[in-house]
Amino acid sequence: MDSAWNRVLSVHRWILENGDKRTDPWPLVYSPVPVTLIFLSYLCMIWVGSRLMRNRKPFEIKIVLIVYNFAMVGLSAYMFYEFLVTSWLSNYSLLCQPVDYSTNPLPLRMARVCWWFFFSKIIELLDTLFFLLRKKNSQLTFLHVYHHGTMIFNWWAGVKYVAGGQSFFIGLVNTFVHIIMYTYYGLSAFGPHMQKHLWWKKYLTMLQLVGCSRTFWLLLLSKRYTLKKKQK
Template identity: 70%
Template sequence: MTGNKAVTTWQKIQLFYQNILENGDKRTDNWLLVYSPVPIICIFLCYLIIIWVGPKLMERRQPINLKPVLIVYNFAMVCLSTYMFYEFTASSWLAGYSLLCQPVDYSDSPLAMRMARVCWWFYFSKVIELSDTIFFILRKKNNQLTFLHVYHHGTMIFNWWAGVKYVAGGQSFLIGLINSLVHVVMYLYYGLAALGPSVSKYLWWKRYLTSLQLLQFFTVTIHTAYNLFADCDFPDSMNGVVLAYSLSLIVLFSNFYYHSYIVRKTKTT
């Protein structure tokens, strides 16, 4: 009886996994890191191992000078974010997307494929951004390895794997569009900061960068909540996940803002 039950459970797991593989967007199945969740899970596990082992390996070593790498990396991310912002904007505008309710166009039309491709690039950019954490570790900036940082970087790769796998386009375009714009500003800030003290003394606007990040989460929350309760042909399951996730980021970033700019300011006055 136990053996039969175990077989049944295993068969259910296999069926569930097969459904994950086969019920996705056929247009994106052959794209890098899309068809199966296994590769992105492996990347995530490696990411966690690096976070755990990295600081221990660097404990008795001097911080590594990554200035040239950081300058190139941050300004390359500015270029990539600018490209994605343009592609999200152009694709949605030319296809006549609605800001209130936009179903996914699963056709092979040029505009539908253009939107799907920029969604993939956005997803892949989240994999690239895991490098932010590695740079912190190599520079011994372990105070930057906060729960907010690890949670945000680690979960975005899964959110957008699901996005590209099942809903490459539709109303999720707005998340990519807004986030790409915010990341143009964010990586520009970090790129300028990497140039050194001669430039960093002019970067007084970090507080407003955090405010901009919070504004994007509020915008996504309102937009997703509207679509969740409206009669819109977009998966409610996806809307529910995005809504819960954006609310969690509002809480975490608000907490960061409060402790970084309000509590710290009160202590210094």
Template identity: 55%
Template structure:
């Protein structure tokens, strides 16, 4: 066991990006792992603790949090764009710039901010628990929040930039739109008329995962020194979440559409009778 730990430490030390080595949460995967474990414990215990309690409203808290997340998501999206994706990056074999140039450091920095944002997003689940919206705490929801910190610690530790940040750019944009939706929803019933595009949010998420798979999959067929391991991780992530979100889309929207159709047919039949 000790030998395996030493081997892993050497592997990390030999391949890690020295620029991010001393940044908060980057010295070791233990702090991030501990936060994920705490998150999973809260998910397990939280609903039990709230069982006999009245749900909290949290309207003002949600407004502030969602607005903050809109700003944070816009920031990461913009920084991914200006750090490379609209300033010289290509959609093909885009290597990581490990220099300390302002542009390279800008990309590495936004990768770290994106990683930290995955822990902040865990508060979504906490708010669901406190509001007793337990139907929102699906396996898909928890799996997504628990997985992302692990994959992105690895990303920031070894490849903070280049090819692998394309999916982070897409994800930042999707979260920017998603938290705008959440912010409007938190304003109350008067703003329901502005939320007609909820269905299209899931479509956008499915498109995101499809683009991630297409983009990352190409690395298996071209000659590129970017680590293929990370491309495989991104492709696998895209596939898993595409399947899970497609199942959510089918159950949520197709079933509702069928129910509405059935109710309409029932009304039409009653008229004939």
């Protein structure tokens, strides 16, 4: 038991000591403990919330949803702009871009928007809370919980160790899709009378699918490019 605990402490020490020194002082980055507690709280929220809402009527949170969704549009637009402009000014490659760990203005700017992207994944856990409060249980799927839960760990690790580099493209695509997605959610929150203006919903689904596949294929090409370069 002592040996196992010592290994855990050793891994935890390695995690703390081998991060990006630029981002370590930033909120929620230095240690994996805070983000782990957030994830466990998220799972508890789902478990407790689903039981509390079982015999209750759905809450009417129209105003909250409108404010939340359009706030997310604003945040997504800001991050998209930062990913796009910083990568453009830094002459980033779309296929193989290493991380610049220097403290020059542009690498730090990219690291900061990566942090905001990570933090936005924590904010997006509210999506699940709103499903619970509105009793939209059909949307509370395993895939939904898995996606939201794992994204905070993925991007915590990204900010902790590789704040920038090739991962910028995932953030660029994701924030663009989220601008459209949260605009749709914000408009639909106004009520049924808005549905006739949301005929483009099917194109949003297509955009989400294309965005995911585009990211996958770009990362695959990047991996093959890196392997070929090493072989040479």
